[in-house]
Amino acid sequence: MPFSEKFQKTAVINFRILMLVNLIFLVLALFANFWLERWALLIIHAITGLAFLMLYGMSNLRPNYQGYPRIYLAIMAAYFYSFFWYGHIDTYDLIWLLLFPPLVAFLIEKDRELILWQGGFILGVFIFFIAAMQDVWGLVYPPMLIGAVLFSNSFISVLSWFNHRYKARFYAAQEAFQNVLEQRVEQATQTIRKLNDELEVSQRDVVMRLGEICEVRSKETGQHVQRVSEYSRRLAELINLPEDEVQLIQDASPLHDVGKVAIPDNILNKPGRYDEREYSIMKEHANIGYKLLNSSPQPLLQAAAIIARDHHEWWNGKGYPNHKAQENIHIYGRIVAIADVFDALSFERIYKPAWSDDKILALFNEQCGVQFDPRLCQLFLDHYDEFIALRKKFC
Incomplete structure (x- = not known):
C-alpha cells in the first residue's frame, strides 16, 4: 500500500538525514578500527563512507530521482555481508545485521518490494549459515551465532513488515481524512462566499431602494x-x-x-x-x-x-x-x-x-x-x- 504524497516528500528528507547519521557513525567506526588496528574493517568502512558521500551528493544534485534508497540498501547489504569475513568474534560485529530490516521498512514504500528486500537479505544470511555449517568460504563466525542472527533477522523483518503495513494504512487514512476535510472546508467556503455575495447584493438593493424613496419624496x-x-x-x-x-x-x-x-x-x-x-x-x-x-x-x-x-x-x-x-x-x-x-x-x-x-x-x-x-x-x-x-x- 503506497504512502501519501506528503509522506513521500518527508521520506526524501528523512533519507538525507539517515545518510548524514550513517556518515557520522562511519567516521566514528573509522577511528575505532584504527585504534583497534582492524585494518580490513577500516578499509571497508572507508569505502562505504566514500560511497555514502557520493550518494548524498547525487541526492542533492538530482533530488527527484527515486532510486537512491535502493542504492543505499544495496550498499548496506554488501557492507553487512562483509562482516562474515572481516568481523571480529570478540566484538560481535555481526549484530549490526539486525539493523537491515528496519532500514528497509524505513525507506521502502510498497509492500511487495519491502518483502523482496527483506526476504532477499534473509536468504543471503541463510546461505552464509549453510556455508558456516559446511565450514566453507572461511567465515569468522560459527554456525550457532549466524543462526541466531538469521532467526532474529527473520523475526524483526516480520515485525517491521507489520509496522510498515500499519504505517501505510495510517497515512492512507490520514490522507483520506485530509481530503474529506479539505472538501468540507471548500464546500463551507463556497457556501459562505455565496451567502456573502447574496448579502452584498441585498445590501446594494436596499441602499438603492432607500435612495429612490428619498428622491420620490x-x-x-x-x-x-x-x-x-x-x-x-x-x-x-x-x-x-x-x-x-x-x-x-x-x-x-x-x-x-x-x-x-x-x-x-x-x-x-x-x-x-x-x-x-x-x-x-x-x-x-x-x-x-x-x-x-x-x-x-x-x-x-x-x-x-x-x-x-x-x-x-x-x-x-x-x-x-x-x-x-x-x-x-x-x-x-x-x-x-x-x-x-x-x-x-x-x-x-x-x-x-x-x-x-x-x-x-x-x-x-x-x-x-x-x-x-x-x-x-x-x-x-x-x-x-x-x-x-x-x-x-x-x-
Missing part, C-alpha cells in the same frame, strides 16, 4: 440615484481608483441625499427659489445624512456617510456644510458632486427646466477648479459623450 424619479451611481462608478474608474473602491462608490452613492428625509415638504418641494432661512434649512440635509449613516460600522454605509456630507462642498471652499476646500474634500464626495450636478441639470426639476447638453458642458468648463475638482472635472469633460450615453441608457 422630493418628487424626483428613482432613476436619478441609479444614474448618479453609474456616473460615479465611471468617474472612479477614470481616476484609477482600486476596483473595490470603485464598487464601493457605486454602491454608496445612491444615499447621497438621504438627509432630505428630515427636510419639511414645503421646503423640499418648493417650486421657486429659497429664501435665506429656507436655504439654511435645506443645506442641513448634508449633515443630517452624515449623522444618519456614520454610526454604522459597515464600510458601505461609512462611505455613504462621507458622500452625503461632502458632495455639496466646492473646490474653492464656498460649498456646504463645512466649507471644505480642495483635497480636504473626500474623493468620494468630489466624484459624486460631479455626477449629481450633471444629472440634476440634465432633467427637469420642480424649480427648473432641463438644460441642454451644450449648456451643461459650458457650466462644467466654467466650474472646473471652482466648484469641482479640476482633475476630475477635466476627465468628465474628456469623456462627456460616455456620460451622455450612460444617461440615455438609464433614462
Whole structure:
C-alpha cells in the first residue's frame, strides 16, 4: 500500500538525514578500527563512507530521482555481508545485521518490494549459515551465532513488515481524512462566499431602494440615484481608483441625499427659489445624512456617510456644510458632486427646466477648479459623450 504524497516528500528528507547519521557513525567506526588496528574493517568502512558521500551528493544534485534508497540498501547489504569475513568474534560485529530490516521498512514504500528486500537479505544470511555449517568460504563466525542472527533477522523483518503495513494504512487514512476535510472546508467556503455575495447584493438593493424613496419624496424619479451611481462608478474608474473602491462608490452613492428625509415638504418641494432661512434649512440635509449613516460600522454605509456630507462642498471652499476646500474634500464626495450636478441639470426639476447638453458642458468648463475638482472635472469633460450615453441608457 503506497504512502501519501506528503509522506513521500518527508521520506526524501528523512533519507538525507539517515545518510548524514550513517556518515557520522562511519567516521566514528573509522577511528575505532584504527585504534583497534582492524585494518580490513577500516578499509571497508572507508569505502562505504566514500560511497555514502557520493550518494548524498547525487541526492542533492538530482533530488527527484527515486532510486537512491535502493542504492543505499544495496550498499548496506554488501557492507553487512562483509562482516562474515572481516568481523571480529570478540566484538560481535555481526549484530549490526539486525539493523537491515528496519532500514528497509524505513525507506521502502510498497509492500511487495519491502518483502523482496527483506526476504532477499534473509536468504543471503541463510546461505552464509549453510556455508558456516559446511565450514566453507572461511567465515569468522560459527554456525550457532549466524543462526541466531538469521532467526532474529527473520523475526524483526516480520515485525517491521507489520509496522510498515500499519504505517501505510495510517497515512492512507490520514490522507483520506485530509481530503474529506479539505472538501468540507471548500464546500463551507463556497457556501459562505455565496451567502456573502447574496448579502452584498441585498445590501446594494436596499441602499438603492432607500435612495429612490428619498428622491420620490422630493418628487424626483428613482432613476436619478441609479444614474448618479453609474456616473460615479465611471468617474472612479477614470481616476484609477482600486476596483473595490470603485464598487464601493457605486454602491454608496445612491444615499447621497438621504438627509432630505428630515427636510419639511414645503421646503423640499418648493417650486421657486429659497429664501435665506429656507436655504439654511435645506443645506442641513448634508449633515443630517452624515449623522444618519456614520454610526454604522459597515464600510458601505461609512462611505455613504462621507458622500452625503461632502458632495455639496466646492473646490474653492464656498460649498456646504463645512466649507471644505480642495483635497480636504473626500474623493468620494468630489466624484459624486460631479455626477449629481450633471444629472440634476440634465432633467427637469420642480424649480427648473432641463438644460441642454451644450449648456451643461459650458457650466462644467466654467466650474472646473471652482466648484469641482479640476482633475476630475477635466476627465468628465474628456469623456462627456460616455456620460451622455450612460444617461440615455438609464433614462
